[in-house]
Amino acid sequence: MGLARYVIVRALLIIPTILLLYTLVFIVLRVLPGNPVLAALGTKNIPEEQLQAIMRELGLDKPLYQQYIEYLVNFLRGDMGYSMVVRGRPIASDITDRFPATLELSIWAIIVSFVLGVGIGYVAGRSRSSIVKHLARLYGSITYVLFIPALGLFLQLVFGLWLKVLPTGDRLSPGIYIKPITGMYTFDALIQGDLVAFIDAVKHIILPALTLGLVLSGPFTRLTLDNMEKVMESKIVIAYRSRGIREEAITRHVFRHTLIPVVTYLGLQFALLLGGAVLTETTFNWPGLGTYLVDKIMYRDYTAIQAVIIIFAFLVGLISLITDVLYALIDPRVRYQ
Amino acid sequence: MLIVEDLYVKYYTRRGTVSAVSGVSFTMQKGEMLAVVGESGSGKSTLALTIMRLLPRNAVVERGRILLDGIDVLKLSEDEMRRIRGSKVSMVLQDPFTTLDPLRRVIDQFIEFLMEHGLDRRSAEKLALEALESVGIPKTLAYSYPHQLSGGQKQRVAIAMAIALKPSLVIADEPTTALDVVVQKQIMDLIDTIKRGGTSVMLITHDIALAIERADRIMVMYGGEVMEIADKGTIMSRPLHPYTQGLLASIPRLGSDKIPESIPGYPPDLRNPPKGCVFHPRCPYADERCRSIKPQLIEVEKGHWVKCHRVVKA
Amino acid sequence: MNINPYTGIGLAIILAFVLMALLADIIAPYSPTEASGNVLEPPSIHHIMGTDNLGRDVFSRIVFGSRTILMVVFLAVAISGALGTILGLLTGYVGGAIDRVISFIMDSIYAFPSLILAIALSVALGPNPLNAAIAIALTYVPTYFRMIRGQVLSIKSEGFVEMAKALGLPTTRIIFRHIFPHLIPTLAVVFSMNSADAVLTEAALSFLGLTVQPPTPDWGFDLYKGRGFILAGAWWMLAFPGGMITLLAIGFALLSEGISQSHAVKSFE
Ligand SMILES: Nc1ncnc2c1ncn2[C@@H]1O[C@H](COP(=O)(O)OP(=O)(O)OP(=O)(O)O)[C@@H](O)[C@H]1O
Ligand SMILES: [Mg+2]
Numbered sequence: 072m073g074l075a076r077y078v079i080v081r082a083l084l085i086i087p088t089i090l091l092l093y094t095l096v097f098i099v100l101r102v103l104p105g106n107p108v109l110a111a112l113g114t115k116n117i118p119e120e121q122l123q124a125i126m127r128e129l130g131l132d133k134p135l136y137q138q139y140i141e142y143l144v145n146f147l148r149g150d151m152g153y154s155m156v157v158r159g160r161p162i163a164s165d166i167t168d169r170f171p172a173t174l175e176l177s178i179w180a181i182i183v184s185f186v187l188g189v190g191i192g193y194v195a196g197r198s199r200s201s202i203v204k205h206l207a208r209l210y211g212s213i214t215y216v217l218f219i220p221a222l223g224l225f226l227q228l229v230f231g232l233w234l235k236v237l238p239t240g241d242r243l244s245p246g247i248y249i250k251p252i253t254g255m256y257t258f259d260a261l262i263q264g265d266l267v268a269f270i271d272a273v274k275h276i277i278l279p280a281l282t283l284g285l286v287l288s289g290p291f292t293r294l295t296l297d298n299m300e301k302v303m304e305s306k307i308v309i310a311y312r313s314r315g316i317r318e319e320a321i322t323r324h325v326f327r328h329t330l331i332p333v334v335t336y337l338g339l340q341f342a343l344l345l346g347g348a349v350l351t352e353t354t355f356n357w358p359g360l361g362t363y364l365v366d367k368i369m370y371r372d373y374t375a376i377q378a379v380i381i382i383f384a385f386l387v388g389l390i391s392l393i394t395d396v397l398y399a400l401i402d403p404r405v406r407y408q
Numbered sequence: 409m410l411i412v413e414d415l416y417v418k419y420y421t422r423r424g425t426v427s428a429v430s431g432v433s434f435t436m437q438k439g440e441m442l443a444v445v446g447e448s449g450s451g452k453s454t455l456a457l458t459i460m461r462l463l464p465r466n467a468v469v470e471r472g473r474i475l476l477d478g479i480d481v482l483k484l485s486e487d488e489m490r491r492i493r494g495s496k497v498s499m500v501l502q503d504p505f506t507t508l509d510p511l512r513r514v515i516d517q518f519i520e521f522l523m524e525h526g527l528d529r530r531s532a533e534k535l536a537l538e539a540l541e542s543v544g545i546p547k548t549l550a551y552s553y554p555h556q557l558s559g560g561q562k563q564r565v566a567i568a569m570a571i572a573l574k575p576s577l578v579i580a581d582e583p584t585t586a587l588d589v590v591v592q593k594q595i596m597d598l599i600d601t602i603k604r605g606g607t608s609v610m611l612i613t614h615d616i617a618l619a620i621e622r623a624d625r626i627m628v629m630y631g632g633e634v635m636e637i638a639d640k641g642t643i644m645s646r647p648l649h650p651y652t653q654g655l656l657a658s659i660p661r662l663g664s665d666k667i668p669e670s671i672p673g674y675p676p677d678l679r680n681p682p683k684g685c686v687f688h689p690r691c692p693y694a695d696e697r698c699r700s701i702k703p704q705l706i707e708v709e710k711g712h713w714v715k716c717h718r719v720v721k722a
Numbered sequence: 723m724n725i726n727p728y729t730g731i732g733l734a735i736i737l738a739f740v741l742m743a744l745l746a747d748i749i750a751p752y753s754p755t756e757a758s759g760n761v762l763e764p765p766s767i768h769h770i771m772g773t774d775n776l777g778r779d780v781f782s783r784i785v786f787g788s789r790t791i792l793m794v795v796f797l798a799v800a801i802s803g804a805l806g807t808i809l810g811l812l813t814g815y816v817g818g819a820i821d822r823v824i825s826f827i828m829d830s831i832y833a834f835p836s837l838i839l840a841i842a843l844s845v846a847l848g849p850n851p852l853n854a855a856i857a858i859a860l861t862y863v864p865t866y867f868r869m870i871r872g873q874v875l876s877i878k879s880e881g882f883v884e885m886a887k888a889l890g891l892p893t894t895r896i897i898f899r900h901i902f903p904h905l906i907p908t909l910a911v912v913f914s915m916n917s918a919d920a921v922l923t924e925a926a927l928s929f930l931g932l933t934v935q936p937p938t939p940d941w942g943f944d945l946y947k948g949r950g951f952i953l954a955g956a957w958w959m960l961a962f963p964g965g966m967i968t969l970l971a972i973g974f975a976l977l978s979e980g981i982s983q984s985h986a987v988k989s990f991e
Contacts, residue, residue, distance in 0.1 A: 091830045099846050212979050216971035220929050221964025306506035314521045315493035325513050328660040346837030380842050387833050389764045
């Protein structure tokens with residue numbers, strides 16, 4: 072009851088944010104540059120008539136406000152227009168091809184960062200040694216500023232070239248085939264019970280997920296550690312102890328409290344995750360939205376760039392909604408406000 | 409049933425060692441309510457936490473013995489102590505807003521507590537509901553989250569948990585200070601009923617008027633030491649310690665236009681307690697002996713103990 | 723005065739790089755843009771960091787490359803710091819509808835991945851170092867804005883601001899003379915943390931080819947090119963540019979860690 076209403080309210084509140092981001096992206100990409108078609112074709116010696124024809128084809132001849140509205144309406148219907156460079160290619164189908172790869176990478180990276188970050192913070196939080204706590208904090212601030220391509224290439228050198236145990240790019244080895252269901256190969260292979268393909272897919276995702284996950288894990292460590300310390304000194308712990316509850320159970324309950332700020336942070340972390348995914352994908356030739364975006368940047372394919380960035384805006388809105396809901400699930404006080 | 413002998417507790421801090429409890433001795437009988445009265449910082453909570461063995465890590469029990477129904481509490485292993493907490497001795501904490509975990513339903517916390525002490529889930533739930541019912545918490549509230557309860561209701565839940573397993577001793581550390589006046593009375597009435605089952609109650613308060621109204625006996629603490637112990641009537645009619653007299657004089661009285669006097673001066677710095685009697689810097693009668701020699705706690709008449717050079721054993 | 727070890731190490735790293743940039747002409751043994759050896763030579767006494775695929779000295783490119791990244795980073799942090807602080811001070815102080823609208827816009831931008839926003843801006847503005855700096859600066863305005871505004875709101879309610887108002891002091895004077903000085907310590911922490919972020923964003927834009935045009939030396943772009951020679955085993959084309967980026971970012975991160983620790987300690991005492 073309370074939860075459903077809460078979710079609906081939050082969902083409605085996300086809409087203005089998404090609209091604002093859309094407007095922003097529209098302004099930056101459509102209003103700022105000169106003639107996008109010229110930029111895309113990279114030449115100025117096109118007959119005026121042909122230029123007009125292309126502009127009309129792409130809907131760029133209409134007044135800006137009309138473009139603004141039509142683009143949004145079409146976008147919501149799943150029509151993201153056509154590529155400027157590969158003419159006649161609908162962008163929506165490119166994106167549906169690429170999206171699962173990015174989603175799969177993100178899911179594994181979040182899992183890695185959560186397990187590493189919260190795990191290290193939890194262990195350090197329970198430890199009585201101040202050196203361990205110091206090291207955990209240092210881990211948190213240093214992993215946070217690792218440069219993803221540098222870390223990724225370093226891992227490729229070590230595990231791919233020197234130890235030769237893991238592949239350095241792509242999602243599957245040549246010759247391995249997985250029938251796409253979700254498009255996320257690790258999960259698809261599991262669903263189909265194909266062990267060989269599963270191991271191959273896992274081998275390919277280890278390094279990218281580790282790279283991205285490691286960089287994202289730092290803030291989790293610090294948050295978990297700080298909050299464990301704070302909550303372990305709180306009166307709730309004394310109260311539990313005064314009832315004879317055993318320490319393991321208390322730690323478990325307390326851990327839930329430390330998760331509140333961690334989950335709130337998850338939402339902010341997602342912005343980092345998307346940016347990091349672009350770099351990770353480029354570093355590992357991972358065929359997701361990030362490499363797609365970078366490819367399109369090379370060709371100045373504005374319609375495609377715009378579509379990807381707006382997709383990201385929607386994802387940000389969606390994720391902030393999901394974190395709100397998670398938050399409400401953990402903390403009952405939120406639901407009833 | 410509770411015997412505390414010559415108890416010394418210190419806190420080690422970066423800025424020195426705090427002697428929070430120094431040489432405290434007293435006894436409590438089955439089914440009586442003892443009020444521990446004293447200003448802020450007099451060591452009341454430290455005493456309570458020592459009995460519960462819940463002192464923070466920087467605290468050390470330097471000396472002393474605590475016997476609860478013949479069990480030497482300070483000698484128990486951590487696990488044995490844990491099993492006693494909540495079943496043989498339990499505590500009602502000052503702030504009801506922090507005693508219950510806000511993330512879990514009241515009933516779940518109650519059931520967890522009872523199951524920790526050996527009940528199975530079914531009987532735990534049944535007992536929890538009965539215990540809550542007996543303190544006036546209906547079933548619907550039992551199944552809700554703590555933030556849906558008022559402060560008074562939360563304190564009722566805390567009391568229900570404290571008495572559910574019929575402990576020999578319940579320690580209530582300022583159980584009503586966070587509540588408004590009307591609710592305070594209801595909660596105190598509830599605490600009164602605890603005694604009926606033969607449970608002893610240690611009521612910790614800085615309010616001597618409340619102590620006189622509710623308790624059977626009163627123990628006055630100052631600077632980590634016991635200044636005076638006697639039954640309520642004796643404290644009211646023949647208070648012997650100047651500090652007790654000061655506390656009594658500070659009670660506002662209905663129908664009297666005498667302005668209640670507060671005791672001048674400040675509580676001692678327990679990192680560096682005064683030589684001689686801890687109370688001497690604030691004592692109107694202090695003389696040379698008080699400044700140099702620490703007085704002993706002596707029994708001036710049966711059950712009436714005082715720590716002051718001015719009283720001599722009758 | 724007792725310097726926090728983190729602050730010390732962080733500052734030392736940053737200063738070393740600043741010196742490297744200033745004295746590049748003296749330090750670099752070769753031209754960064756012309757071949758000075760064979761192609762893909764591993765590190766040796768002649769080329770301590772080896773040579774790249776065009777026979778250029780990697781060390782010299784690293785030394786000159788520090789100029790690009792430091793310039794972009796300092797410019798970006800200065801612009802975003804100034805813009806964000808001024809906006810935060812004004813809207814926080816004035817309050818009302820303007821404050822709500824601007825805060826909403828800033829919060830939305832803040833939630834958006836800053837790297838992707840910087841990419842979009844760089845693409846729109848055109849790839850060169852100045853535009854990269856502007857793109858990075860714009861994406862970080864909300865960081866300063868949110869922090870400053872929050873502080874202004876809490877300081878505003880304190881006595882001395884009320885008093886200044888009662889004395890009829892002009893608003894700008896109250897803001898800059900009486901509120902701003904209180905924000906400087908927090909700003910120092912945010913500046914250094916933000917510099918670390920800006921280093922990473924600059925390197926990322928370069929890595930994606932959005933900052934400089936070849937043959938200008940630039941760590942991020944050099945790393946991207948080095949990536950093509952990983953199978954040739956030319957680890958030095960990756961390790962040095964990548965290592966420098968990471969080291970510089972760690973320098974700023976340690977500095978901010980150090981400053982915030984000293985502050986935490988102070989506020990306790
Ligand atoms: N964790 C601790 N570390 C150091 N000193 C402490 C600690 N807890 C209490 N003290 C000190 O021990 C002394 C006794 O404190 P205690 O809390 O027992 O007093 P109290 O009588 O319960 O006071 P109040 O009425 O304020 O609750 C005080 O001087 C206090 O400052
Ligand atoms: Mg107390």
